[in-house]
Amino acid sequence: MSTMRSVTAFAPATVSNVACGFDVLGFALGSPGDEVTAQFLDAQATGAQVRIDEISGDAGRLPREAAKNTAGVAAQALLTTLGERRGVALRIRKGLPLSSGLGGSAASAVAAVVAVDGLLDARASRDTLMTAAFEGERVGAGSAHGDNIAPCLYGGFVLVRRANPPDIVRLPVPDGLVAVVVHPDLEIETAHARAILGDSVRLADAIQQWANLGAFVDALHRSDFALLARSLEDRVAEPKRAPLVPGFNAIKEAAIGAGALGCSLSGSGPSLFALCRGDDQARRVAGAMTAAVTRAIGSAPQTYVSPIVTDGARIISADQKVSSLESQV
Secondary structure (H helix, E strand, O other): OOEEEEEEEEEEEEEEEOOOOOEEEEEEEEEEEEEEEEEEEOOOOOOEEEEEEEEOOOOOOOOOOHHHHHHHHHHHHHHHOOOOOEEEEEEEEEOOOOOOOOOOOHHHHHHHHHHHHHHOOOOOHHHHHHHHHHHHHHHHHOOOOOHHHHHHHHHHEEEEEEEEOOOEEEEEOOOEEEEEEEEEOOOOOHHHHHHHOOOOOOHHHHHHHHHHHHHHHHHHHHOHHHHHHOOOOOOOHHHHHHHHOOOHHHHHHHHHHHHOOOOOOOOOOEEEEEEOOHHHHHHHHHHHHHHHHHHHHOOEEEEEEEEEEOOOOOOEEEEEOOOHHHHOO
């Protein structure tokens, strides 16, 4: 018999809101992403506790105390849900920039629960993993909404009918649909970006948003790129958040001018995404958006071109430890 010594999971960046789907739509990118390695605590440790041994890629900014860390809280929630008595230690590698609008908190939480689930060989359902990750996201982002966690965990395009308990609708990804994401050298705290929205929406804007969302979902099902383009309009968050990104309108115009189907903020920003038809168009759009960001902000952004990947978080390595009984055979 052999048991796992450590398990490492990767969780991808995600684009949430997707213009017309504030708090309910999201999709997964192929890269970048976060990695979390889980291993059992030594025999002297007691109880199902979580310890964070290392965090890299965050410039020392994230809390090392598990109860205040997105990954730590998510891992602890899963241990509690499963009734696990053993503790785990986590090592976190941040591949996502902080406060970028690319679902960094969600990626750490999701990678943690996938790694811990693999270490325990618990084979928990995705809904169980999402519920645990949801608790971590609440700590990391100040609130939790599911439109980053769900695509990060499930992959592809998702609609979050309800985040907790999960009711996740997986949507088809039309062939040839490619995403471009630019991340300017800026940070926008999610809590601040939510606070400026207020708690009311004009009825006319709400009606148009519902219409756009319904049309967008239909466009995905029928691979109707023309309808998809018409539907990529945000009447709720973008009008209030756009001023947080210098040159937002120019960047968006550059994307559309280069052939993008649509362009908007990724999550709360400052990253922007564009959806494109085909790799050639995506490369042209990426060049145009990168140039526009550089002109507006004075430095080049991190630019990613990726298909909408149908696989979400996954285990990328697992080291086995041979038991003493097996070694004697």
